[in-house]
Amino acid sequence: MLITYxxxxxxxxxxxxxxxxxxxxxxxxGAYGGAFAVTKGFLEEYGPARVIDTPISESGLVSAAIGxxxxxAHPVVExxxxxxxxxxxxxxxxxxxxxxxxxxxxxxxxxxxxxVTGSGNQLGAQHSQNIEGHYAMVPGLKVLAPATPADAxxxxxxxxxxxxxxxxxxHFALYNTKGEVEEGRTFVPINKANVLRAxxxxxxxxxxxxxxxxxxxxxxxxxxxxxxxxxDMRTLRPLDLETIFTSIAKTHYAVMVEETGKGTSIGGxxxxxxxxxxxxxxxxxxxxxxxxxxxxxxxxxxxxETIPSAESIARAARELVNA
Amino acid sequence: xxRELSLRAYHxxxxxxxxxxxxxxxxxxxxxxxxxxxxxxxxxxxxxxxAALRHExxxxxxxxxxxxxxxxxxSARAVMAELYGKRTGVSKGLGGSMHLFCPENRLMGxxxxxxxxxxxxxxxxxxxxxxxxxxxxVVFFGDGAxxxxxxxxxxxxxxxxxxxVVFFCENNLYAMGTAxxxxxxxxxxxxxxEAYAMPGQRVDGMDVEAVYRATREAVARARGGSGPTLLExxxxxxxxxxMADAVTYRSRDEEAGWRPRDPLPLFRxxxxxxxxxxxxxxxxxxxxxxxxxxxxxxxxxxxxxxxxEDVLTSVYAPCRACSE
Ligand SMILES: Cc1ncc(C[n+]2csc(CCOP(=O)(O)OP(=O)(O)O)c2C)c(N)n1
Ligand SMILES: [Mg+2]
Numbered sequence: 001m002l003i004t005y006x007x008x009x010x011x012x013x014x015x016x017x018x019x020x021x022x023x024x025x026x027x028x029x030g031a032y033g034g035a036f037a038v039t040k041g042f043l044e045e046y047g048p049a050r051v052i053d054t055p056i057s058e059s060g061l062v063s064a065a066i067g068x069x070x071x072x073a074h075p076v077v078e079x080x081x082x083x084x085x086x087x088x089x090x091x092x093x094x095x096x097x098x099x100x101x102x103x104x105x106x107x108x109x110x111x112x113x114x115x116v117t118g119s120g121n122q123l124g125a126q127h128s129q130n131i132e133g134h135y136a137m138v139p140g141l142k143v144l145a146p147a148t149p150a151d152a153x154x155x156x157x158x159x160x161x162x163x164x165x166x167x168x169x170x171h172f173a174l175y176n177t178k179g180e181v182e183e184g185r186t187f188v189p190i191n192k193a194n195v196l197r198a199x200x201x202x203x204x205x206x207x208x209x210x211x212x213x214x215x216x217x218x219x220x221x222x223x224x225x226x227x228x229x230x231x232d233m234r235t236l237r238p239l240d241l242e243t244i245f246t247s248i249a250k251t252h253y254a255v256m257v258e259e260t261g262k263g264t265s266i267g268g269x270x271x272x273x274x275x276x277x278x279x280x281x282x283x284x285x286x287x288x289x290x291x292x293x294x295x296x297x298x299x300x301x302x303x304x305e306t307i308p309s310a311e312s313i314a315r316a317a318r319e320l321v322n323a
Numbered sequence: 324x325x326r327e328l329s330l331r332a333y334h335x336x337x338x339x340x341x342x343x344x345x346x347x348x349x350x351x352x353x354x355x356x357x358x359x360x361x362x363x364x365x366x367x368x369x370x371x372x373x374a375a376l377r378h379e380x381x382x383x384x385x386x387x388x389x390x391x392x393x394x395x396x397x398s399a400r401a402v403m404a405e406l407y408g409k410r411t412g413v414s415k416g417l418g419g420s421m422h423l424f425c426p427e428n429r430l431m432g433x434x435x436x437x438x439x440x441x442x443x444x445x446x447x448x449x450x451x452x453x454x455x456x457x458x459x460x461v462v463f464f465g466d467g468a469x470x471x472x473x474x475x476x477x478x479x480x481x482x483x484x485x486x487x488v489v490f491f492c493e494n495n496l497y498a499m500g501t502a503x504x505x506x507x508x509x510x511x512x513x514x515x516x517e518a519y520a521m522p523g524q525r526v527d528g529m530d531v532e533a534v535y536r537a538t539r540e541a542v543a544r545a546r547g548g549s550g551p552t553l554l555e556x557x558x559x560x561x562x563x564x565x566m567a568d569a570v571t572y573r574s575r576d577e578e579a580g581w582r583p584r585d586p587l588p589l590f591r592x593x594x595x596x597x598x599x600x601x602x603x604x605x606x607x608x609x610x611x612x613x614x615x616x617x618x619x620x621x622x623x624x625x626x627x628x629x630x631x632e633d634v635l636t637s638v639y640a641p642c643r644a645c646s647e
Binding site for chain 1: 418470633
């Protein structure tokens with residue numbers, strides 16, 4: 001069926017809620033229906049024991065979810081936007097990520113944290129960050145960033161079978177986008193990148209909204225006779241290097257694309273892995289198209305200039321291949 | 324309030340009301356983007372509290388900040404230009420509605436991470452103390468912010484160090500769509516002061532003079548070295564949380580119950596009743612305010628956009644420890 005990214009997540013949450021250990025918690029997810037209307041109607045349907053409106057206490061509520069997970073429940077937390085997860089950075093980095101390892105593998109932390117990433121809505125510097133990459137640098141966390149409705153549903157459903165803390169960055173600009181999604185319980189593995197579009201000339205690597213923008217860039221490149229392969233990372237930790245290497249071994253050219261400021265996310269690590277492990281497959285330097293590393297400005301025109309576009313991606317790919 | 328102060332307060336309240344109406348209108352026309360949080364209904368809080376301050380005293384606030392900025396003396400022109408994202412805005416068009424900075428008026432910013440600025444307010448007071456200045460800082464925040472850890476950390480430090488700071492909670496009963504009763508074990512915010520051994524007081528946030536009196540006392544205590552106070556002003560936002568909010572979580576009856584408490588007509592009637600002002604004087608203020616807001620819109624419309632150079636040079640202050 002053709003449904004939105006939002007609806008796909010709603011379907012997955014309904015499936016999760018069939019498991020009695022699952023409950024949802026977060027700010028304004030109940031009476032208000034969620035800041036992005038993902039849980040609209042859930043409070044009425046599932047009741048306040050399964051859909052918990054929390055105080056504005058990100059540090060406390062994420063830590064409480066960790067504890068509930070340790071006790072055997074499977075909490076699904078919504079943090080209204082990724083910017084506010086920074087208040088729970090301690091909970092996630094010092095605690096959730098380390099408990100399994102510190103306990104010698106004896107204690108699990110099953111926890112699903114959904115949050116909303118992205119810039120481009122004139123929300124100002126404190127509300128326009130894509131900091132999923134920060135979390136992707138933390139051993140012990142799994143970090144997912146779906147680009148399509150099918151992946152949004154399939155990854156969230158798979159997270160139920162993860163005995164580890166799973167951080168899912170949904171993109172605000174994708175909620176109303178549509179795609180084909182299978183009914184019922186569909187799973188996407190939490191360690192596999194996905195080829196969104198096949199091509200032989202250059203690999204565009206991205207995740208979340210930028211993967212979709214890369215599809216547009218691939219259209220532009222096709223007009224110039226360049227066949228771009230678009231690789232959607234889907235999971236930032238663990239990174240599926242194998243799929244990335246396979247693609248680059250075929251195309252010999254790669255462009256790393258990120259919405260956030262250059263050097264502030266996972267792209268640099270990925271590029272380093274490619275040059276260290278498959279240097280000989282490359283016929284040119286890896287291009288890195290990323291946002292500007294600045295506090296995102298409010299002004300509409302300037303904000304847009306801080307984010308890569310299909311045109312800027314296509315330009316970089318063209319220069320690379322034609323060099 | 325004496326006559327002069329009353330007229331000034333009325334002017335500011337009327338200005339904020341009209342400014343906010345206009346901002347909402349321009350948002351609807353796509354002139355203003357992002358999130359826009361209007362202060363309509365809460366004017367007596369900013370105006371009453373800031374009337375108790377000297378120009379050099381500090382204010383730091385949350386994202387619902389237009390009222391604080393105007394009351395602290397920022398021009399309607401520069402605030403409107405900021406909402407328009409123009410270079411002549413208080414934050415050069417780079418901050419937007421939620422981040423009004425006006426250091427020349429000692430408005431040290433509006434912040435969009437709930438609760439995060441409260442300990443920064445404690446820190447401004449720490450700086451004041453360290454530098455031996457005769458100043459105070461007022462920190463504005465909402466009822467939703469008091470459940471963040473930072474609120475508690477900020478109050479404790481301020482109290483143990485007896486810092487010159489006033490914590491001013493604008494309790495409008497809701498944090499977005501969540502009623503305070505659903506998420507706070509103690510819904511009388513002022514009682515939380517007890518936990519940190521400081522005075523706590525609830526005041527009618529729809530009565531600008533009540534707010535002024537309570538803040539004046541708290542400011543005197545702070546300036547006199549007796550430490551912080553927690554004030555809780557009971558108020559109501561007449562509009563949604565932001566422009567995107569359809570306000571489905573509170574009853575129309577509840578809203579109607581607050582209408583008669585609208586701080587503007589209340590203050591207006593009082594000024595007329597006790598002879599502090601004449602109808603003509605108040606009408607003249609209302610006319611002046613209208614002109615001021617219209618001028619602000621014209622100014623914002625005509626102002627230039629900031630440039631990418633502005634963005635790139637604003638990331639860091641110029642380095643004084645770098646070599647060429
Ligand atoms: C740390 C953090 N968590 C959540 C949010 C989202 N948010 C923005 S405003 C708000 C409600 C705050 O309510 P309150 O403090 O009562 O202020 P009011 O809007 O009522 O003036 C929330 C939850 C945020 N901006 N920052
Ligand atoms: Mg509130």
